[in-house]
Amino acid sequence: MTAGVRIRELHEMREFADLYRLFDGIWHPEPGNPPVTLELMKVFSHAGGYVAGAYAGEELVGGSVGILAKDRTLHSHVTGAVIGKGVGPALKAHQREWALARGLTRITWTFDPLVRRNARFNLVKLGARPEEYLCSFYGVMADAINAGDESDRLLAVWRLTEAAGPYSLEGAVTGLAERDGLPVTQRAEGPVVLVATPGDIETLRRADPGAGRAWRMATREVLGGLMANGAQVTGFTDRGEYVLKVSES
Template sequence: MSDLEIRELHDQREFVELYRLFDDIWHPEPGNPPVTVELMKVFSHTGSYVAGAYRDGELVGGSVGILASGGALHSHVTGALPGQGIGLPLKRHQRDWALARGITKISWTFDPLVRRNARFNLVKLGARPEEYLEDFYGVMADAINEGDRSDRLLAVWRLDEEAAPYPIEDATAGVAERDGMPVVGRADGPVVLVATPRDIETLRRENPEVGRAWRMALREVLGGLMGAGARVVAFTDRGEYVLKLSEGEQPG
């Protein structure tokens, strides 16, 4: 990674370049960009986080975050060209930036169906989902989300805490996978496992009905349990969220 440079952006030309990179990644419909050049300018000018990752002088990734209430940073959008290995260095840069300003909490949203993102957020970074947000952005018109409902998990990365391993004992399968389909099961143990599809992006393109079935299954079980007070405490190698039910909780 010695050829990778990550730095804050302040110049209008840099904002335009990052806007174009995000456009190449998401291919949004006109009028629906992840973030505009004008907002990047405002965020940078008022002390929020706008950064770009450069490899051999070429912009290959970037991140935009907003100072939030409670002395936190909300990471609004982070994107990078595929195969560059930039995600982790970008988040580390964001972490260092926050800590240098006395900020110890970074939040962001992610699609609970995207298994690789869940593994990255929960396993590599040690962030934990703290809220299930149903249809948070409305229908998203871009090439990645394919018009799917925009249910999201709010991930919170507490920089002054370390996520400890959680033993999986007496677990029941709240959502399991069978022949590519979600199967809603029991959610009555002290620990509940919620499976994810192997590749939701491909499902959205090739079998949107199955993709919608996964969305509704996770909304019902993962969203329902979190809404009732269950905590996501881990993510398994098989691609399952691990939820610990609160004492006295009655799954429904």
């Protein structure tokens, strides 16, 4: 309601077709490569999964598709919305209510670790925490947003019945810094490691694909490497850095 939209579950093929067109307008995928097909929306909805649309009046301005997963979890496969209208947060709030009403305790989804605004929303606003770094998770993606880049993702876990604790910067060292728009890796030897993100990776990828790839590989090496060795992401700073608590073992 705070976003001026109403959100409801979708069940009819005409509603799925509207959502398909909305997603197409956001990602502009190549033919045969949509984020989700009409048939899968129908299957997910019929099988008890989550397919919802956000409406401003009669206009569909956002939507989300998710599946039931193990460990009392809703996995949010794809969520898209008109930018700048607060629809994304409203959809997440609806997902949370939907999941809790069905006895679920977690919502998971993947996101690009280089997209700073998404990381801030997921970690700071919602209190989700990345629990796995997934290299090239979707393989080659042929759409206007991701084309030409590796599809590395973080698996965000939003624990609905637990509050995310505060993070500490005591003893923090920088493992990945930003200098003149480029990533700079540094020795990451400390109890807390900071991993920087680019200011706007989507614009950077278009303007300088080489710089975008440099960020991808550096983030995979530092953030992915730390998480693979047991480090936990505990927060995200105002400067756009992941905060990782390093395992003592």
